[in-house]
Amino acid sequence: MSPPLSTGPDAGSPTGRPSDGAGSPFTRRTPRIVAAARLRRRRERDATGRFLAEGPQAVREALSSGAAREVFATAEVGRRHPELLTLAGQQQVPVSAVTDDAVAALAETVAPQGVVALCRRVDWRLAELVAAPLRLVAVLAEIRDPGNAGTVLRTADAAGADAVVFAGAAVDPYNGKCVRASAGSLFHLPVARADSAAAVAGLRAAGLRILAATGGGEADLDELLDAGGLTTPTAWLFGSEAHGLPADLLDTADARVRVPIHGRAESLNLGAAAAVCLYASARALRQREQLG
Amino acid sequence: MSPPLSTGPDAGSPTGRPSDGAGSPFTRRTPRIVAAARLRRRRERDATGRFLAEGPQAVREALSSGAAREVFATAEVGRRHPELLTLAGQQQVPVSAVTDDAVAALAETVAPQGVVALCRRVDWRLAELVAAPLRLVAVLAEIRDPGNAGTVLRTADAAGADAVVFAGAAVDPYNGKCVRASAGSLFHLPVARADSAAAVAGLRAAGLRILAATGGGEADLDELLDAGGLTTPTAWLFGSEAHGLPADLLDTADARVRVPIHGRAESLNLGAAAAVCLYASARALRQREQLG
Incomplete structure (x- = not known):
């Protein structure tokens, strides 16, 4: 749909100088x-x-x-x-x-x-993504807020995740606000869009344990850590702050995990909860590797 | 400055029903x-x-x-x-x-x-705040963004922090956006406003170790955890996402700590970094207590 890219006299030259010789700069009407x-x-x-x-x-x-x-x-x-x-x-x-x-x-x-x-866009298909060895994946399920989605993408990158899946009716990863909130991380690691159930099935078939992060989870993150429950390859499912994870995804997960609330807050916001979960996994996986 | 509160006929009654008998509801011109x-x-x-x-x-x-x-x-x-x-x-x-x-x-x-x-407002003075036993405190130093400050306040509450200090030219904790981002946590734990240097001096005198969270820190959070460095009472200093912590606060801290970046992200956002630091402390302090 975009017109073919015509290049100015300097565009693409080794200096990459903006084309200013060919005439006036482009305006909003160009x-x-x-x-x-x-x-x-x-x-x-x-x-x-x-x-x-x-x-x-x-x-x-x-x-x-x-x-x-x-x-x-x-x-x-x-x-x-x-x-x-x-x-x-x-x-x-x-x-x-x-x-x-x-x-x-x-x-x-x-x-x-x-x-x-x-x-x-570099659109990874789920099948391509799971063809590589995966240790840590973040799945953003039905997260419609682009700022939240971009923030979790950035955190997943920082925690060393291998890939991020935007699942179901999640926001478009290429939404401008999501791109900005990702602070460049959109360009750093494979990002796929997939149906939620297909994503869970594909990641599980690839050998990952599916953990759903949810305030009502029966497993406490600290207890899971103590029990060595984060030392195997893991895909974390994160849902929207407003609605949480859909019931069918909660049902399909291998465990539903809550970040412990030690004080009186009702919950953590999505970005904070995802950071705690992803970094807990990153640390456990790295400790395991150092031991092994 | 507010006029004295006059109560409608039902206001303050055990049912707490809105006063609708005394006349019309208040409008924006009342x-x-x-x-x-x-x-x-x-x-x-x-x-x-x-x-x-x-x-x-x-x-x-x-x-x-x-x-x-x-x-x-x-x-x-x-x-x-x-x-x-x-x-x-x-x-x-x-x-x-x-x-x-x-x-x-x-x-x-x-x-x-x-x-x-x-x-x-319930304004805690620093002297009152440090009079109680403290294990975990978050200091928001010069954080001007109300959404970020409120988010860290919420996370500190969730992690079981004993208090939060808004230090130096940080945003007013009672700013509407900060109150909203705190999701109620403003009402859960003591919040003080103080000069940054005074806050560090007061918290140190109260026996807390002062850790500055900063992307350029010489200590890696995971290594600190491995070395048992988070098992003693701790005050975390967090700076603004745009400007980081002021140099004098970095100098005065007992250690400058970075959350490890395992992937290719340049940094974490403030809310994610604070969540990882505060939950690392919460876990280490609780493990220590269970052992002791």
Whole structure:
């Protein structure tokens, strides 16, 4: 759906300098910008297999991972983040000079910092994902809040997870807010979208124990740790903060695990609960490996 | 600064029914609502020692903790959450019937769910706080984002922390967004505001080890756990996601601790890092107690 990428005279050159010789920078009315801005909508992302990543950190990760296809940058970015243009040059990704106004049309944040990458989605299929050895996987089941989903993706990356699955009616991982909350992690590890039941079946067939994180779980995380219950490959299921995990997923899990609440809080928020679970697994798995 | 609380005929009665006999419900123009709505500003909160808590959960916790002084509720709330009115009656807290429009004037969220409590601040002084035995304390140093601060407060409560200190130029704990993000935890455990250096000195004098959570820390959290470094009373210092901890606080800590990053993420977000640190301490302290 996007028009073919035409490159300016300097775009894609080793210096990666924004094209400023060929004429004026792109504005919000330039057809290429108009087309790219449509990627703020899921339907357009699904139809084209492309998405946008905004801000210097996300653009850097998009370039490093090979996902970036074109970078739109203001002149200011060339002065403040010359390393981005160098990286684009090294990766032979064209850089197009754009106005602040064009960036505002592409970006979703109030202060988009002048740079947006148009990226190609890398959609892992579940079958591909489980073909590799897996020790730790996070499954985001029906999590519709893009900020929460992106945060858990970032935490899973930090904890050394091998993959993240967006399951069922979870938010589109390429949603702009999810990309931002992931702080680059979307570009770091395999991300698949799958039906929830298929994800559980596939991960279990791959030898992972399926643990559902839920406030009402019968197993206490600390007791599970004490019993050595986290030393084998594990897939954690996380549900939405508002609705929790669907009953059929709770039923299908090998155990339902609660993070202990020692004080008077009713619950942890999703990001905190996922961090405690994923880091408990990471530590147990690494201790096991060091012993073995 | 708030006008004295006049109670309707039913307000404060054992049934706690909203006052609907004395006339019309309060609107956004009723002087009492106009005065209460000013508490959305920090200056007014500081001048009056009062603040607002919105939504059924926060109002319930405000009532249970004794912080609520008056409850503003729509007729719909009386039907959907009769237990709130019963609780208000038990606590002899007057309930005033208000219009949706009045709730909108008091609340900060788009869907405030029809109920707001006017609360009295309980300001703990550092000296009072350290007079009790402390095992685990979270210090939010210069954290200006109210959502992040409230989230860490909630996590500290869940992990069984004894107190939380908002230090230096941290956000006002009674900021509406912070109150909401704390999900009631503001009402569960002692919260003090203090100068950062004074907080560290006071907590150290009370026998706590001061650990600064920082991505650049020389001590790895897992190695610290292996070495038994979290089995003594601990105060964790957390800084803002954007700026981290100030250099003088990093210097004054007994150790600077990093949550290990096993994958390719640059860092964890504040809420995730605090959850991992606080739960690591909670587990180590409890294991120690069970052994001792």
